[in-house]
Structure formats: C-alpha cells, structure tokens
Amino acid sequence: QFTYVQLWNIIGSGIFISPKGVLEHSGSVGLALIVWVLGGCIAALGSLCYAELGVTIPKSGGDYSYVTEIFGGLVGFLLLWSAVLIMYPTTLAVIALTFSNYVLQPVFPDCVPPYMATRLLSTVCLLFLTWVNCSSVRLATRIQDVFTVGKLAALGLIIVVGLVQICKGNYEGLTPHVAFEFSRTPSVGQIALAFLQASFAFSGWNFLNYVTEEVVEPRRNLPRAIYISIPLVTFVYTLTNIAYFSAMSPEELLSSNAVAVTFGEKLLGMFSVIMPISVALSTFGGINGYLFTSSRLCFSGAREGHLPSLLAMIHFKNCTPIPALLCCCTATIVILCIGETHNLINYVSFINYLSYGVTIAGLLYYRWKKPKLYRPIKVNLLVPVTYLMFWAMLLGFSLYSEPVVCGVGLVIMLTGVPVYFLGVHWNGPCFLTESATYVAQRLCFVVFPQFDPIEISPIEEWPDKSSNILSGKS
Secondary structure, three states: OHHHHHHHHHOOOHHHHHHHHHHHHHOOHHHHHHHHHHHHHHHHHHHHHHHHHHHHOOOOOOHHHHHHHHHOHHHHHHHHHHHHHHHHHHHHHHHHHHHHHHHHOOOOOOOOOOHHHHHHHHHHHHHHHHHHHHHOHHHHHHHHHHHHHHHHHHHHHHHHHHHHHHHOOOOHHHOHHHHOOOOOOOOHHHHHHHHHHHHHHHOOOOHHHHHHHHOOOHHHHHHHHHHHHHHHHHHHHHHHHHHHHHHOOHHHHHHOOOHHHHHHHHHOHHHOOHHHHHHHHHHHHHHHHHHHHHHHHHHHHHHOOOOOHHHHOEEOOOOOOHHHHHHHHHHHHHHHHHOOHHHHHHHHHHHHHHHHHHHHHHHHHHHHHOOOOOOOOOOOOHHHHHHHHHHHHHHHHHHHHOHHHHHHHHHHHHOHHHHHHHHHHOOOOOOOOHHHHHHHHHHHOEEOOOOOOOOOOOOOOOOOOOOOOOOOOO
C-alpha cells in the first residue's frame, strides 16, 4: 500500500514537462538519458537518508519537522517560508501551465498558445480546485483517485507505442553514434541545470516522510517503498524518454510546446486527441494533490507558531483549512503571472535541492550530536556523504549558470530571517492583528480545531542496539 502511495506521488506531470529542459541543457540524447538514470539514483540516496530521519524523528511534516528538531526554529522557519512562498506555489504554477498548454495546444496546432489564454485557463483551473478543496475533503480525494487514470493512460500509451516503434526498427536516434552527437558541447553548469530539470519529475520521493505517523511499521515499510518505487519510477521515466526519441528528433522535441501532444500527432493519427486529454487529466489531478498537501503544510506551520494562527483554522462545518488554501492559491496566481515554465522549474528545483541538502546535513549533525539515540534504521555513512557531495556541486554550478533564476529563490528564502525574528522569535507569532484575524474568521467561517492530534512524546536517547537493516550491520 505504501509503495503504491509513494509511486503515485513521484510519478506526476513532471515527466510531461521536464524532457524538453533536460535535452536542452544536456545537448544530446545519450547524455539526457544518462541524466534521467542518475537522477533516479540520487533520489534513491536521498530517500534512504530520509528513511533514517523518518524513524529517528517520528513526526509528520518531512523536512520542516526534522530541521526544526535538529537545528532549531530559525532554520525550520526558513524551510517553511521557502516552501510556502516558493516550492509549493511554483510547483503548482508549473503544473497549471502544463495543464493549459496541453488543453490549448490542439486549438493552436501551428503556434504556441497565447500567453493570456494559458494564464487565464490556469487561473480558472486553480480557482475551481481551490473551491473544491475548500468545500469537501472527500470530493478532493475522489477527484485525485479518478484523475490518476489520466496519468496511467498517457504514460502507458507513450511507452507501448514507443516500444512498437523500436520493434519496427525506428531507433536510429538511439544508436550510440547518433545519440551522443552533441548539438553543442555542454558546460558543467548546463549539465547541472539538466539535473535540476530531471529532479522536478522525481519530486515527491519524500512524500511518506510527511505522513510518517500514519505509516504502519515504518522500519519495514519505508525502506520497502524506497527499494521498489524509486527503481520502478526511474525505469518508467527512462522508457518514456526512449519512446519520445524513437518518434522525434532532438530538434522536434525542443521545438515542441507539448511533447506528448507532438508524439501523439506523429504516431497515433486520428487517435492523437487521446494524448492531450490524458495529460490534461493527469495535470488536473496533480494540481488538486499539491493544493491538498501544500495547504496542510501551512496548517502545520501555523500550529507550530511559525505562521499566522489564522492558517491553523478550519471551516466549522466542512473541516477544511480554507485560509491555508486561499493563501496557497493567491501565491500561485502571483507566480503564474511572472514566470515561464522552464525557468520556474529551475527556480523551484534549486530551492528543493537546497532544502534536501540542509535536511541530510542535519542527519550527519544529529548523529554527532546524539550518538546514543535509538535509530531503527541507520544508513551507511557513504550514503549521506555521497548525496551531499553531489548536492554541493549541483547547487554551485547551477547558481553559476543561472545566477538570477537561482539567486532570486535564495534571496527570497533569506528574507525569512528578519521575518522570523520580528514575527516569531521576539514577539511571538504576530503576523496579523486580532481584529484582522477576527474579520477573516467571519468571512471564511473558520475556527480552531476542537481537538488537537495526539502529540509525539519527546525523543529519548536509547542505546543504539538496533539491527541495521539498510547498512547490513547488526
């Protein structure tokens, strides 16, 4: 069950967006495929580190909970600040733009869909799903279940048709001497940006850490979910890209505004309409899922006193976090108006990697700080060290290649420092006045939840006598 959840939180709209960016920055088909495979390997290393953190600090909330526990309130707040202002709104904006591009591409077959048309359709979709999530949790989860079919249909169709093409002998572009023909020699910085593009498609590998308290037997199920889901996702993504390259030349893929639509038009004939419909269904469900989870992160941050208390309130009847949902929706609409899809992916992937690295560095610091803490899972030291070495090189070269795109995200994250000291540390959470909170409560019909969830007891230091199921030690 948890492997299934992990799979469908990783496989999303990213595979319909990122192939163009990966190929553009890598410069050749062969190197692009290598980037996809290595991207899966890096996600696996990160997942193993998060598995240790998930059972050592058994709190839901993922990076935010771990970093707050290890480094204290300021670093935890900065991760929350960047997630609320950058990660989730930007990811939502990218998925919403992909939805509108795939819906509008058949209407504008010979040109890129108009800027205003894509933004308006994205905004309408976002507002509708925000309304759904505000109205009913059950309806939101049903939409998620139903629209998962689009994701399955699109990927399955692409892979099957691509394999048929290869069986017919249409694989010239995949032969080594053609695949490694570089349109230009990529710099190390460009390869780093290719990894950022691929990492967007793998985002979601740490989803189970956001619901650790709900995972049954996490010591057994977290590693199992990782061992099955990450290799399977990497295999599916690599096959999907091979299918793309069996039907399209690199030039055709780079010139396409909707890769899967172009693929369908070339190979499916009169049935090509299936492709934009399937991808649109998939992205529609993706927007719904990210709205659901991002609003819960705002909700959790508010309960910890790191965000306005209003965001911890729920509708008195529907029990939905309306203020948190409206906050996420508003931030996403702002980003929709100022960003372009592939720049937004670099922007959000840089901040994602930054938060992953800080969290995994926290794992090493926590081992040094509390060596006797009971760790049901303890990965080999080479796993976090290898991840952090790759992390440092990737972020350094990415910042060098795209100083504006990556630097803006870093600056926005650091603006959280004065906000933390002014609004949280010195005066308590004083983001909104009592009168403003009261007015918002009246408008949204929200109240604080009547009952708090069961609190996790403080983490105690026990002798580390666990059998190490990941490093093979006993």
